[in-house]
Each structure stands twice: as C-alpha cells, then as structure tokens.
Amino acid sequence: xxxxxxxxLYLYNLERIYEQHLCYPPIVVDSxxxxxxxxxxxxxxxxxxxxxxxxxxxxxxxxxxxxxxVSPRNPSEKWGVGxxxxxxxxxxxxxxxxxxxxxLLVQMVLADPLSIFEGWSRPDKEDCYVYVGNPQTDYRxxxxxxxxxxNSLFLVFILADGTIDLWNWRACAPGSDSxxxxxxxxxxxxxxxxxxx
Amino acid sequence: xxxxxxxxxxxxFLKANPPAKKFVPYTFLSKEADAxxxxxxxxxxxxxxxxxxxxxxxxxxxxxxxxxxIKGISEIIADLPNYLRVQHNGIExxxxxxxxxxxxxxEATRNAINxxxxxxxxxxxxxxxxxx
Numbered sequence: 386x387x388x389x390x391x392x393x394l395y396l397y398n399l400e401r402i403y404e405q406h407l408c409y410p411p412i413v414v415d416s417x418x419x420x421x422x423x424x425x426x427x428x429x430x431x432x433x434x435x436x437x438x439x440x441x442x443x444x445x446x447x448x449x450x451x452x453x454x455v456s457p458r459n460p461s462e463k464w465g466v467g468x469x470x471x472x473x474x475x476x477x478x479x480x481x482x483x484x485x486x487x488x489l490l491v492q493m494v495l496a497d498p499l500s501i502f503e504g505w506s507r508p509d510k511e512d513c514y515v516y517v518g519n520p521q522t523d524y525r526x527x528x529x530x531x532x533x534x535x536n537s538l539f540l541v542f543i544l545a546d547g548t549i550d551l552w553n554w555r556a557c558a559p560g561s562d563s564x565x566x567x568x569x570x571x572x573x574x575x576x577x578x579x580x581x582x
Numbered sequence: 583x584x585x586x587x588x589x590x591x592x593x594x595f596l597k598a599n600p601p602a603k604k605f606v607p608y609t610f611l612s613k614e615a616d617a618x619x620x621x622x623x624x625x626x627x628x629x630x631x632x633x634x635x636x637x638x639x640x641x642x643x644x645x646x647x648x649x650x651x652i653k654g655i656s657e658i659i660a661d662l663p664n665y666l667r668v669q670h671n672g673i674e675x676x677x678x679x680x681x682x683x684x685x686x687x688x689e690a691t692r693n694a695i696n697x698x699x700x701x702x703x704x705x706x707x708x709x710x711x712x713x714x
Contacts, residue, residue: 453586480602554628567631
C-alpha cells in the first residue's frame with residue numbers, strides 16, 4: 386500500500402499506543418474479526434494502516450533489540466536472540482537506567498562470548514543458556530562508563546527460545562578468571578582464540 | 583533494527599528511547615523463566631547466588647541488597663493461597679520471602695532473607711494478583 390503523510394501519522398500514533406499499552410488498538414482486532422466492510426472510507430484508511438503496521442510488525446523480528454550470537458547447538462552457526470519490547474519498556478517505565486545502559490555490554494558479550502553454559506541448574510531450565518563475557522568496562526548509565534568490577538564476569542541469561550531474560554555481573558569462581566561463581570550449568574563452549582583488539 | 587543490532591545502532595536506539603528520570607521500585611514475574619525479579623533500588627549492581635531459589639542483586643558501591651530474583655516462583659505462588667487470603671490488590675511481597683526463612687541453612691542466608699523481607703515491607707511492595 387502507498388504511504389502518504391496521513392498514513393505516517395496514523396502509524397506514528399499506533400506506535401505510541403503500542404509503546405504505552407503493549408497492544409494494538411481494538412480497531413485492529415475488530416477489523417480482523419468483522420472485516421472491513423463496516424467502516425467508513427475514513428476509518429477504512431485507519432484500518433488499512435493498522436493492518437499494514439500489524440503485518441509489518443508480525444513479519445519482522447519478534448524482539449525489539451535483536452542480536453546474533455554463537456549457536457549453542459552448533460558453534461559454527463549463528464543464533465538469533467533478543468530483548469523483548471515489554472522488557473525494555475519496563476526498564477524505561479521504572480527509570481532503571483543501569484540495566485538499560487548495560488545492554489551495550491550484552492551486545493559485546495553476545496558478539497564475542499568467552500564461554501557458554503547450558504542449563505540454569507534448576508528443573509525445566511536445562512535448555513536455557515548462560516553466555517559469559519569479560520568486558521573491560523561497565524556502564525552505570527549511558528553517560529557514566531567505569532572500569533569493570535574487579536574479578537567479575539558479565540553474564541547474559543537466555544531462554545530456550547532466544548529471549549534474553551537477564552544480564553548482570555557475577556564474581557569469578559575461586560581460582561578462575563573465566564568461570565563465574567555459582568553457575569552450575571554444563572560448560573558447552575569456550576572461546577579458544579584471543580579476543581579481538 | 584536488523585536481525586543483529588550493532589553497538590552503534592544500539593547506542594543510537596538507547597539515546598532515542600530514554601528511561602523515566604526517577605527510579606521506581608518494581609517486581610516482575612516471568613512465567614517463561616519461572617522467576618520473580620524484584621528491584622528496590624536502581625543502584626548499579628552485581629548478582630550473587632544466595633541459594634538454589636534466591637539470587638541477590640547487590641549495590642556495586644555499598645554491597646547492600648538492591649533487589650533479588652526468586653527462581654521456581656510458580657510453586658511458591660501456587661502454595662500461597664493455602665496460607666493466606668490473596669486480596670484484590672495483591673499480596674505483600676515480604677510474605678514471599680518468608681517462605682525461604684525456614685529453609686535458610688546459615689546465618690548469612692537468614693540475614694539476607696530477613697533483609698529482603700524488611701525492605702519489601704518498608705517499601706510496601708506487593709505482588710499484584712494480576713501477575714499471578
């Protein structure tokens with residue numbers, strides 16, 4: 386369909402509605418149920434915009450912030466993972482700046498992990514993963530960058546479907562600078578080459 | 583964004599989508615992860631596993647508890663109605679921590695659980711019934 390200025394405005398408004406309510410306005414659902422016949426020409430334009438936007442959203446990535454990382458099943462392949470929109474919006478809504486800024490560390494770790502652990506050492510979570518990295522910096526906020534906490538590794542917890550669930554620093558296990566403390570999953574992959582400069 | 587967000591794209595995105603200015607304590611129940619995440623304070627933090635069910639989030643500056651993650655939360659929530667009446671506006675979050683008090687095997691764990699309960703009570707934090 387052709388996008389004119391009015392359509393763009395509708396799409397902009399729809400985006401704002403989605404951000405605030407994490408759902409589309411009822412008109413999208415209504416049009417899917419009842420068809421478009423009941424709408425006037427003006428409303429039909431809105432319905433078309435809604436439908437187009439909805440389809441665009443559905444066919445794009447299911448994550449707001451997608452990443453590709455080493456596949457735990459086949460390290461020579463890539464695995465698509467990401468942060469859900471609801472997760473990111475929650476951090477924003479509650480003013481939780483540190484984990485928001487630390488998404489930059491998530492990106493670093495997933496681009497070049499140090500190791501991968503399979504399982505979260507509890508029932509029904511054997512198919513989840515922990516990606517471990519050792520960034521040299523920390524982000525307390527987007528504008529405050531410090532050195533990484535001493536003797537610590539950055540962990541990214543990923544569900545079986547690729548959803549990034551949690552990320553944070555964790556102390557190294559005693560006597561190790563590459564194994565995190567109290568991560569009891571199975572070590573399934575380790576970086577063998579030196580990190581890029 | 584494409585299927586792989588670069589550092590530059592991510593930095594641009596974060597700048598364009600800023601957070602609220604003031605931190606507000608929150609709880610988040612993830613059914614997929616079967617975990618309850620709680621943050622009392624927004625300090626830069628690190629994680630420390632307390633036991634099989636509880637991971638603490640501690641301030642990088644003060645090492646005080648700023649939040650926690652309760653794992654295997656679905657079993658706890660399923661059992662709660664046996665012990666208390668769930669009200670329409672939610673249950674006290676501190677009650678959730680009480681469930682771990684009896685199983686605390688050492689003083690450090692007991693102290694941590696008590697701290698979690700105290701902060702949750704002080705901040706009047708609730709687990710909304712809509713989340714359950």
